[in-house]
Amino acid sequence: MPSPIPVTRLLPRDFGLKLGVCSSPLTKHFEHSTLRVPVNAIHAKLACRLWSSVIHWRELCDLESIGSGGFGLVFKATYFGEIVAVKRVKCAKNKLASRQSFWAELNAAHLRHENLVRVIAASTQSNGDEQLGGCSSSVIGTIIMEYAGDVNLQQLIYSAAEPLCTESCVRYAADVARALRHLHANGIVHLDLKPANVIVSPGGVCKLADFGCSLKVELVLDRDSSARRMEIGGTYTHRAPELLRGEEVTPAADVYSFGVTLWQLLTREPPYEGERQHILYAVVAFNLRPDLNKHVFTAGQGSSFKELLSRCWSAEPSQRPNAEQLLTDLSMEFPT
Known part of the structure; x- marks a missing residue:
């Protein structure tokens, strides 16, 4: 079941397209990456900038905790066979600030540039608790990004x-x-x-x-x-x-x-x-x-x-x- 993150929320207004929620499995390769995004029936200009609003939890493997803070936890993992970073955003004392921070993390999700860490997928679903730690009620959302380096x-x-x-x-x-x-x-x-x-x-x-x-x-x-x-x-x-x-x-x-x-x-x-x-x-x-x-x-x-x-x-x-x-x-x- 897709997460309640609409793809159009973070895309530039000039696309002018009415789109449904992203779905996978994934079908098109990005340059320098084996991870793919859905492109069926989607305008080419959109496809090259798309991130997925669905996380396929079964494909998220080999998790290793590499950091933590007031925002939550960061893991190194593999997703569809590629090494990624996973940020699990938790609800802090200021719940509104936590939610704002999660959505702000996705402000640049539609951008692709060699000097920006690329967002691969994000979800507000509460799946993955056993793998990523924390109970559903304390989690704002999960973001999967490219693993840029150590x-x-x-x-x-x-x-x-x-x-x-x-x-x-x-x-x-x-x-x-x-x-x-x-x-x-x-x-x-x-x-x-x-x-x-x-x-x-x-x-x-x-x-x-x-x-x-x-x-x-x-x-x-x-x-x-x-x-x-x-x-x-x-x-x-x-x-x-x-x-x-x-x-x-x-x-x-x-x-x-x-x-x-x-x-x-x-x-x-x-x-x-x-x-x-x-x-x-x-x-x-x-x-x-x-x-x-x-x-x-x-x-x-x-x-x-x-x-x-x-x-x-x-x-x-x-x-x-x-x-x-x-x-x-x-x-x-x-x-x-």
Whole structure:
């Protein structure tokens, strides 16, 4: 029995098609994947962007717990013979926030890009309790995604023994900028960009993950946006000052977070030290930013990095570069 997630909920409005619920078995291969999605009687433009709203629980095998948190549990598994990641979203104390986080995870489910973790299937059915842990009443939903790699950028920055050369930092930053460019072009803001949410594949390609705080720009701009803005989550060390003030959400907020992430790549240090509330106040009231007087910003190409980060952290969102400009600057100032 299909789950109550309508396929049309997360697809762009310009498709203009009336569709039923996805069904499987699966019939068409995506590039670089053996997993398939249903395409019978579906417009070709839709088929290449489709994710399944049905999880075939019997095909979900070899589950191994690899993480947990307030949101629930993450597993490594196989699905139709391919290694995948499985996120089991549980109901936290704030039930509304848990549900919003689950649906936000699917904001980019219809997108396909080499620098975004691909959603394969999602369901609000309560099946799989025995395999995935938790009782039906505590589960919001389950999401199956591509397994992008064993390491995230946070681990690479702070735990890897080998040094991070400038070339690697620029390459990783460019991957993240390409992910943002694709998201923003499709009307989605991530709102929780940080190293822990960037997976590094075995081939060294960065893929942006964890869309639990994301928003569709068209929804941000509706008449209820002021109330919705007050509920925006994210990580305080990477959150743009306008979000802390409860102001308008724009793609520029992701660019601010990109700047903090690039600073971490270059320095391999935490962006701030001190009490959370003191930092939040100083970011808004006194334009506190991560330290740009470190040695890495004075030697070699350091001054160019310093100038780029300063623009990413402008207190005025309209003065920040967009994702396309970030890519241009990275390729011109720091060719790899």
